[in-house]
Amino acid sequence: xxxxxxxxxxxxxxxxxxxxxxxxxxxxxxxxxxxxxxxxxxxxxxxxxxxxxxxxxxxxxxx
Amino acid sequence: xxxxxxxxxxxxxxxxxxxxxxxxxxxxxxxxxxxxxxxxxxxxxxxxxxxxxxxxxxxxxxxxxxxxxxxxxxxxxxxxxxxxxxxxxxxxxxxxxxxxxxxxxxxxxxxxxxxxxxxxxxxxxxxxxxxxxxxxxxxxxxxxxxxxxxxxxxxxxxxxxxxxxxxxxxxxxxxxxxxxxxxxxxxxxxxxxxxxxxxxxxxxxxxxxxxxxxxxxxxxxxxxxxxxxxxxxxxxxxxxxxxxxxxxxxxxxxxxxxxxxxxxxxxxxxxxxxxxxxxxxxxxxxxxxxxxxxxxxxxxxxxxxxxxxxxxxxxxxxxxxxxxxxxxxxxxxxxxxxxxxxxxxxxxxxxxxxxxxxxxxxxxxxxxxxxxxxxxxxxxxxxxxxxxxxxxxxxxxxxxxxxxxxxxxxxxxxxxxxxxxxxxxxxxxxxxxxxxxxxxxxxxxxxxxxxxxxxxxxxxxxxxxxxxxxxxxxxxxxxxxxxxxxxxxxxxxxxxxxxxxxxxxxxxxxxxxxxx
Numbered sequence: 001x002x003x004x005x006x007x008x009x010x011x012x013x014x015x016x017x018x019x020x021x022x023x024x025x026x027x028x029x030x031x032x033x034x035x036x037x038x039x040x041x042x043x044x045x046x047x048x049x050x051x052x053x054x055x056x057x058x059x060x061x062x063x
Numbered sequence: 064x065x066x067x068x069x070x071x072x073x074x075x076x077x078x079x080x081x082x083x084x085x086x087x088x089x090x091x092x093x094x095x096x097x098x099x100x101x102x103x104x105x106x107x108x109x110x111x112x113x114x115x116x117x118x119x120x121x122x123x124x125x126x127x128x129x130x131x132x133x134x135x136x137x138x139x140x141x142x143x144x145x146x147x148x149x150x151x152x153x154x155x156x157x158x159x160x161x162x163x164x165x166x167x168x169x170x171x172x173x174x175x176x177x178x179x180x181x182x183x184x185x186x187x188x189x190x191x192x193x194x195x196x197x198x199x200x201x202x203x204x205x206x207x208x209x210x211x212x213x214x215x216x217x218x219x220x221x222x223x224x225x226x227x228x229x230x231x232x233x234x235x236x237x238x239x240x241x242x243x244x245x246x247x248x249x250x251x252x253x254x255x256x257x258x259x260x261x262x263x264x265x266x267x268x269x270x271x272x273x274x275x276x277x278x279x280x281x282x283x284x285x286x287x288x289x290x291x292x293x294x295x296x297x298x299x300x301x302x303x304x305x306x307x308x309x310x311x312x313x314x315x316x317x318x319x320x321x322x323x324x325x326x327x328x329x330x331x332x333x334x335x336x337x338x339x340x341x342x343x344x345x346x347x348x349x350x351x352x353x354x355x356x357x358x359x360x361x362x363x364x365x366x367x368x369x370x371x372x373x374x375x376x377x378x379x380x381x382x383x384x385x386x387x388x389x390x391x392x393x394x395x396x397x398x399x400x401x402x403x404x405x406x407x408x409x410x411x412x413x414x415x416x417x418x419x420x421x422x423x424x425x426x427x428x429x430x431x432x433x434x435x436x437x438x439x440x441x442x443x444x445x446x447x448x449x450x451x452x453x454x455x456x457x458x459x460x461x462x463x464x465x466x467x468x469x470x471x472x473x474x475x476x477x478x479x480x481x482x483x484x485x486x487x488x489x490x491x492x493x494x495x496x497x498x499x500x501x502x503x504x505x506x507x508x509x510x511x512x513x514x515x516x517x518x519x520x521x522x523x524x525x526x527x528x529x530x531x532x533x534x535x536x537x538x539x540x541x542x543x544x545x546x547x548x549x550x551x552x553x554x555x556x557x558x559x560x561x562x563x564x565x566x567x568x569x570x571x572x573x574x575x576x577x578x579x
Contacts, residue, residue, distance in 0.1 A: 037445040045455040 004055035064302050065272060065342050066187050070118045071194065073208040078225070078232035085220055086112050087398055089236035091211050091249050093117075095126065095186060096366030096383040097242030098193035098205075102140040103387050105202040106507050107395030107552075112234065113203065114225060116210035120194070123343035124185035124270050126380030127298060127306055128281075130466040131171065132490060133384045134178040135502055135554075142192040143178065150184035151299050156281040158462045162288055165450040166457040170465060175534045176493045177500040181465070183279075183300050185270075186380070214239070214252045214362070221361040238394060239362045242383075245350075247368035253359065259352030260426060262373065263313040264433040267320055267346055270304050271330055273339035283375075283462035285432075285447055289332040294432050296375065296462075297333070304342060307333055308374070310433065317346035349373035349429050351422045357386075358411045365390060370418040372425040375432065375463030382421050385468060386414050392507060392552035393578075402576045409578040417469040424464045431461035474579070475549070475558030475571060481541040491554050494534045501529065507552045509572065515545035521565060523572050524549070551575055 010016060024032050044053055077083055088104060090097045093115035101111045129137070129146060137143040158166040171180035197203045212231070213224035221239040225232055241249035250256075282297040284290070293310035300306060309329055311320055319325060321344050331337050353370035357363060366383030390410045396402035434440040449456035468490045475487035485492055491512075494501040504527055505512075511521060513528045514535065520526065529535060540546055549557045549571050558571045573579075 033441055034445055034448070037441050038449055041442070041445060041449055041456060041459070042453065045453075 002049060002052060004052045004059065006059060065304075065340075066185065066302070068119050068122070068187075071207045073118055073228060074206070075229050076206050076209060076225075076227060076232060078234060079227065079229055083232075083234060085235040085237065086110070087236065088112070088238050088240060088394070089114065089221075089223065089234050090240045090242055091115075091223070092241070092243035092368070093190075093194070093205060093207070094121065094242060094244060094366070095189050095193060095380060096387060097240070098190065098197055099136070099140055099384055099387045100240055100242055100365060100391070101197055101203045101205075102193065102200065103136075103391035103507075104395060105200050106139065107392055108202070109395045109398055110202045111204070112236070113197070113205045114209035114211065114223075114234070115205075115207055118207035120187040120190040121185075122187075123345060124187070124300060124304065124306055126186045126189075126377075127183050127300055128377035128381075128465070129182045129184060129189070130377060130381040131176065131178045131180050132388075132466075132468045133381045134182060135490075135493070136384050136388050137189075138178065138503070139507055140193070141196045142189070145192050146184050146189060147179065147182055149188055149301055150182035151279045151301055152179040152182050153279040153281060153299070154180035155278075156283065156462070156465070158460050159282065159284045159287065160447045160450065160460070161284075161286055163451065165285075165447065166460045166462075168458075175495050177495075177502065178493070181377070183298055183306075185300055185304065188301075211243075211248060211252070214249060216359075216361055219361070237361065237398060240390075240394075241362060241364045241368045242366050243368050245367040245371045247364070249362065250354070250364065250368055253362065255354055255359070257350075257352035257371070258355060259350065259422065261352070262349035262429050262433060264349050264429070265311045265313060265315045265317060265320075265346055266349075266374075267309045267311050267315075267326065267329070267344070269307050269309075269326055269330060269344045270300070270342040271307065271334075271339040272303050272342050273305060273334065274303055275305070275334070285460070285462070289335075290329070294462075295333060305334075305339075309333070311346070315346070320346050347374075349425075349433070351426045351429070353415070353418050353422065356411055357414055358407050363390065363394070363407070363410070369414070370422070372421050373429045375428050376421070376425050377463075377466045378421040378425055381466040382418065385417055386410075388553045389414055389417075396576065402578075406576065406578040413471045416471060420469045421466070428461050428463045471555060473557070475556070475574075476560055476563070476567070478543065478546075478559055478561050480543050480561070481546060481559060482538060485539055485548070485556055485559070487556050487558055489556055491548070491550050491556055492538045494532070494538055496529050496532075501535070502554060504529070505550055505554050507554075509552055509575065510548075510550045511568065512539070512546075512548040512550055514539055514548070516547050516562075518547060518568075519565065521568055521572070524568075549575075 088111040090113045154170045210226045284295045296308040298306040357369045365386045434443040471488040473488035
């Protein structure tokens with residue numbers, strides 16, 4: 001078990017951001033939601049650490 | 064062949080002509096849980112009276128999936144082998160999305176257990192077998208057509224008013240056990256209410272008789288083409304009876320949906336032909352609710368009267384039998400005076416722990432099967448979509464997580480080098496012992512299971528020294544060379560040691576009876 005990183009960890013973040021937008025290109029809003037949902041599930045499985053995932057949910061809900 | 068319902072004879076109870084002496088235990092309800100409760104108490108030498116307002120076994124198959132633990136409990140009550148012999152043994156479940164299989168599970172991939180993972184057997188058969196065992200038992204007085212109409216609690220006993228075809232009488236008992244089902248009249252008369260969730264969903268449930276050559280497996284469909292956008296479940300039962308559950312949606316009218324002219328076309332679409340007979344139909348909603356406490360002084364709630372869960376996890380009837388398993392030895396000890404009433408508090412805490420696990424699992428399955436609009440439906444649909452292309456998502460598809468016994472919280476001594484599957488709080492795993500089985504040898508007593516270790520006799524515990532076979536080594540020793548297991552009368556591991564002394568064992572035994 002480890003903790004969620006909320007400091008920079010991805011070197012080519014601008015590249016990933018562009019790729020994320022490109023993946024959504026041409027999708028309707030429901031299709032975009034579906035893609036995002038699948039991404040969350042795929043990444044959650046890849047991370048494979050319940051503690052990290054719980055902390056990520058808390059961070060995402062924080063306003 | 065559909066079941067041949069035979070009414071049980073009503074006999075005028077003695078209490079109609081003269082007051083009966085106070086009984087030790089009165090059990091309300093002769094369903095599987097009430098009957099099992101009486102047999103379990105009788106195994107511990109406790110007499111009981113069972114009263115039931117009806118005189119026939121359950122109409123319709125109702126609880127059909129009996130788990131390995133339930134079969135082990137039924138075996139101790141004398142009807143387990145009969146249930147396995149008559150029932151359809153299964154262990155594989157397959158889940159489909161539309162018409163493709165997305166996930167399957169094997170509930171008992173290993174050998175060396177007396178009882179299988181699951182047996183499908185209509186509730187009426189289980190009740191019939193239990194009634195026969197009860198009627199052959201001198202310690203149990205089973206009274207049909209005896210209906211409770213009132214209840215009153217006193218400092219050290221409970222009194223019920225009972226209505227029979229010949230008039231009314233009253234019964235007193237040191238303890239009254241309410242096994243009178245989800246709509247428990249006893250619960251109502253005591254003004255107690257369930258807390259929890261009611262899901263806005265309706266399912267049609269039907270037993271049909273047909274000749275088919277399907278394997279003994281559980282099949283569950285999400286959005287099948289034969290029942291667009293909804294869920295469906297198929298279970299095989301004995302006598303060529305199949306159970307079909309179909310999701311209807313919250314707007315469905317239960318009275319209309321129950322009519323054969325609506326049911327038959329739906330079933331025809333499932334099985335693809337009309338060569339079947341409708342045996343029983345019901346419509347139900349999903350609930351996951353429980354009483355705040357199961358023990359109310361001299362009245363104790365067991366089974367559906369204490370808690371209800373949505374189906375698809377087989378956690379209703381099986382959860383009730385686990386209540387029986389937990390309560391029997393404790394109540395017997397309290398009645399005998401060998402334990403203080405505080406021991407009954409551990410029935411409350413342990414079974415609430417088990418119930419909350421059942422409710423959690425059932426609620427999760429229900430949310431997956433019948434997601435609310437919005438995020439619930441979005442994620443459910445995307446798990447199903449992912450399951451078709453990524454192996455990890457297959458096990459996320461939740462068509463029910465089937466009943467296994469909970470692990471009770473335990474302070475008993477543990478040794479991490481021994482297997483987790485037999486740690487304190489778990490039900491002792493079965494293993495073959497020559498021509499017999501370990502769980503049969505444990506029976507319903509307090510046992511010290513001594514494996515390759517030295518131990519002198521200890522008061523208050525039976526010592527069993529089986530041969531350390533490979534299976535026993537794997538299930539009980541792990542990387543240790545020797546072990547002493549202290550096992551409660553409900554076959555739950557209380558403590559285990561690689562080395563220990565008489566004092567530590569005696570202290571652990573005292574802790575069991577103190578409910579520590």
